[in-house]
């Protein structure tokens with residue numbers, strides 16, 4: 001069985017909030033609603049597009065509207081990474097882990113289609129043995145089966161895997177699947193969400209922490 005590092009996407013590998021923020025403001029702007037700040041949108045990310053849509057509509061006193069959800073999923077700028085980029089140092093970390101014999105995978109609550117297009121447009125698509133999106137399986141994070149199914153698709157098992165994420169949902173999914181989790185300090189979730197998981201202050205810390213958790 002291959003040893004696998006499973007990464008969360010938004011807020012862990014990619015600084016995608018600027019595109020999500022702009023898209024949210026386009027969707028609500030078309031309805032005459034007031035825009036959100038980047039930090040407000042960052043705090044809404046982590047539970048997938050449906051919950052994000054619920055949150056930004058509720059914040060403006062509006063009921064859930066499927067059309068807003070669909071506009072966000074179809075947003076071309078999110079898919080083509082207009083403002084989105086990997087966090088500084090991430091590409092080097094992926095290479096370092098591969099050189100150490102780790103296989104890489106992505107487990108994200110973002111829908112699989114946009115996640116794949118986003119990674120492809122950044123030239124990263126080919127690096128992951130599996131990409132499990134929020135709509136790829138019957139459940140999504142924090143349910144551990146989302147992580148288990150993604151890991152299995154990558155050819156891994158929990159005993160030789162590590163999860164890396166920026167949200168309570170990542171920590172909970174990993175705990176449920178019996179996989180150690182590293183919480184990243186550069187993402188969108190506050191450090192309190194780490195819930196005792198080791199914290200990486202910067203991407204360059206990841207290879208060392210992974211080696212400590214799975215010597």
Ligand SMILES: O=C(O)COP(=O)(O)O
Nearest residue numbers: 009010046047048108109
């Ligand atoms: O789309 C989201 O809400 C979060 O996506 P993530 O699981 O990659 O952080």
Ligand SMILES: [Mg+2]
Nearest residue numbers: 008010011166
């Ligand atoms: Mg995330």
